[in-house]
Amino acid sequence: MTSPLDHTATRRQLLTLATVGGAGLFAAANAGPASAATTGNRFRLTVLGTSDLHGNVYNWDYYKNAEYDDATHNDIGLAKAATLVKAVRAERGASSCLTLDAGDTIQGTPLAYYYANIEPIGGRTKHPMAMAMNALGYDAAALGNHEFNYGLEHLDRFRKELNHPLLGANAVDWDTGEPVFRPWVMKEVATRPGRPPLKVGILGLVTPGVAIWDKANVEGKVRFPGIVEQAEVYVPRMKKAGADVVVVSCHSGMDTSSSYGDALPYPENASSLLAAQVPGIDAILVGHAHSEIPMRKVKNEVTGQRVLLSEPKYWGMRVTVMDLNLEYDGARWGVVSSGATLLDANTATEDAEIAALIRPAHTKVLTYVNSVVGTSTTAMSAATSRYEDTPAIDFINDVQADAVKTAVAGTPAASNPVLSIAAPFNRAAAIPAGQVTVRDVAGLYIFDNTLVGITMTGADLRAYLEKSAAYFKQVSGTGPFTPDQLTNAVTPEAPGGTPDYNYDIVGGLDAPLTYDIDLAQPVGSRIKDLAYDGAPVTDAQVFTVAINNYRQSGGGGFPAVATAPVVYNAQQPIRELLIAWVSANGTIDPATFSSVDWRLTSNGSPITITG
Template sequence: MAHKPTPTSDAKSAHAALLDSEVSRRRLLGMAAVGTAGAAAAGIIGADAAHAGNNGNRGPGRNDAHRRRLTVLGTTDLHGNVFNWDYFKDDEYTDSAGNDIGLAKISTLVSAMRAERGERTTLLLDAGDTIQGTPLAYYYAKIDPITGGHVHPMAAAMNAIGYDAAAMGNHEFNYGLDTLATFVDQLDFPLLCANAVDDFTGEPAYEPYVIHTVRPRGARPIKVGILGLVTPGVAIWDKANVEGILHFPGLVEQAQVFVPQMKARGADIVIVSAHSGADTSSSYGDALPYPENAATLVAEQVPDIDAILVGHAHSEIIERFVTNTATGKQVLLTEPLRWGMRLSVMDLDLVQERGRWHVESAHSHLLNANSVPEDPAIVEILTADHETVRDYVNSVVGTNLTAMSAQTSRYEDTAAMDFINHVQSDAVTRALAGTPEADLPVLSIAAPFNRDASIPAGDVTVRDVAGMYIFDNTLLAITLTGAEVLAYLEQSAAYFKQVTGTGPFAPDDVTNAVTPTAPNGTPDYNYDIMGGFTAPLTYDIDIAQAPGSRIVGLSYDGAPIDPAQRFVIAINNYRQSGGGNFPGVVSAPVVYNAQVEIRQLIIDWVTAIGQIDSSVFAATDWRLVANGAPVIIQA
């Protein structure tokens, strides 16, 4: 099924007609005349209709020279999504919540908001993670890289929509600094990052902030300072790309440096675009001295910030206020979920006193992308790129004898996870030939981070394989002892909730346990399944026991594991560099690191072998038990 652009012969005319239609305007914006029920139907989340639809420059008392409303629109974690399209399914995107995705829909919402609020007093920002996450993004980073001259689809779309500024996300660094530099050059707006610091100069390597002058009619210009910050986790997750070149101080520390600079340069209003979650936590534990998610800390500890557009956590925050401890001022936070599912709308009502503007009151709400059609102008610009990538992901690279699915991989041993571990182990074993580690037994880890991943029987395409491994992680190998393997598996087993009895349980009854470092539940990507290559690694996970005492009968090649035995572990760069804070990993010797993406390794393996035969690698090597008896899971 092809992507179907909005039928039109003139994209601009169609778009203008959409905005000129009073019915459409009310459906999109939830104007006061529509009422609260109408606003809900229009996709407005978390605001009463009167507030959502009121134009601050037209309401009572708002049209004098000393009061204005500034509207700041925001997206985050777009992750390479232009269209409402799932490349792994080769069909329109859909999920159980009825969400739509992509910049083409965001463009429609943005245009409508500019028409309602006034283009002069409306800004559009993004909070990072833009150029990674879909085959569309991968293709123009690796297959036809933008360093060769092709304009990145995300740059083309964001330029056409007219972003005013964006922050870098941690995934901007995935493809190396050359690709990032090219992307920065292709943008018509600044890509900001105050806490990516050049190791040699000690100064930010990228533009830390911009001061944008807003010129409302009949009033003094408003100077809006926009500061970009990224989670310090880049130093861990993309160490191979940044080590020795860039370092990443904390968000609070850098905001304390640059917010005063912005104010000194005349910024009336300060907005932070922070690729860092609101709820303070770190997936890497204490591996860095700065927290991964620190947006709330920035609001609390750094004076003179008016609002923060939050990213990274893929959460939906409609409106949250945080009190600055030094000034008592309320700082507005909002986060528009991910992938272009939502558009944040921050309304800052300003008053001018002694020649400077300040925020008198602030509110925010979200607009839902599923309430609007795609912008025909964006569709027209990027359909050719989209179709090129569809052709790429649908190309056949081999055959599969037996269908494999990852659907149940988080609670039972599956061929799908065994397949990933087999390919990783094979690559490491071949790479270590002739080295001192060549005779060590090889183990491998894989996480069930895509429950929808499957490879059908018959022809296997690039998208089948890409769906099995959706992240752009690279493969490394480290060495651990048998004792360290046990400790690693114990931490992984903390993913499970403690139970009494053997069930039957629903999957959610036993998975995604809440822990001190995962207050919202341990994500699937932090549950690792470990398997052997030339000989099996076998173990039970007893979830009737407390975390730390769950791994039972750990054996290698049929014998209890020797705590002193050295093993080579095939592992991804995210995990090896501290992601998930697994014990012993960061300090473990690295014996292989060729910077090859695991997804591409799997594609290359299938292409070279030509056939996937699960009987070669699939076996039941681990199981869930409760006090030694098998746990029953019924999906």
């Protein structure tokens, strides 16, 4: 996993371009008439790209307090990605390379969380991701949707720490429609003696879903028009300003889909649409979907140009290498061929400069996350939470519901039964028996969501649970089935399979909410025997419900919640509530809050799940 990357290994990886997503690339770059080579009419621009770093500098899992590892033994972190970037610069010549990022940088790890909430950046406290990116020398980066999680003030402080522009052409002022962030930047790249520099226009775009997912932070301040619509405005401006080449850093997935359905008039994932519908783009660095796509070509519907796209997975696991091969026609440079591939962080050691630079911040965060906050009477694992009722999710729901009940005391909402909604975010999450640390509790809730209280009717609740149950595949019989035979169903909104975070579990606080999910039935008809405190839930019954801000704002396209009356919203991070609960109570005892209230069935009979 951590074999060193030397010059020979670098060259070996780079020379695989012809077989890994970049057929014929080096031939295109180096071939051609001798006269063209000697007269300097050809030039190769290399665009290096990362995306969805999510606060990862080191190959480290803060929740396990160990070196990062996954089922396919990927390595992660900007420190390793930096080694790959520097190796390519050395191979190609740094002056012919540009380095970009496609967003989601400042959220996702305890390192990022610490410098947003525990020791917020500002003054002498610098963001470790800004320090690392500055050390590597990025040329530009796009906004990601998670950049907005901690509010506009935090984001602006981060932006000011960067040595490169943070681009967002479709993040515009609520009233004026003018960009809040710089929309694009022009970079001049020296080419050949006697030839003019290459002018590269770099455009940044972010998924419009920010308007839903971070509504509390952006409503009334920043709007998010469509990706294609804004590119149609700015690409011609970049061309008019002299751009020979247009590269887009786009925090929006490759294949057109929207987790929020039709809640917005613009798709969440629009990079292929961008390539197909906006003339003048040469290459797109893709982010947001966490996919590994070495190279894809999309034909522009207007010009017929084949636009190059590449997405480098996430967390620094891969680095995109896009090569644009150009020819000078006597007036300007133009792209004649292109190709791309991905480099793998497993082949790299950590960059010594960046590793040393961020070590003090990393050490400080390790001290914080490994501090003991309480004890647990028994171990709780979230490994099976997506297909069976577990104490781990019951704990989250109990803390959320209790917080909302306390907050609405003395208001009309206090007379309603209190429910809570949570999702199995992290299969690896576990609370050990005995001493419990901050990282143990934080692992249960890896997203930076805040708590909201809303009211829902019984009819709303049933519709919500039916939407959630679309997470499961339809089956016949009671099994036994493996978890993968039942979960992560493909839907029109989730063509790659419904993610775990879009499966919600609902629980009651003072009395149980019970229900079966009948997987022999089609989507929309699966929730059976829905009851509260043993009595069937009626359509008109009213509940006060604890829910996270992502879901309440419309994330996932769940019914009823985005328009439901809000009875509590102090923007309190749920992770902090969980940690504070353990600190205040001292002991986690599942016997006080956990019970089996829902199950998977087939025509009324329990399903058996193995493996």
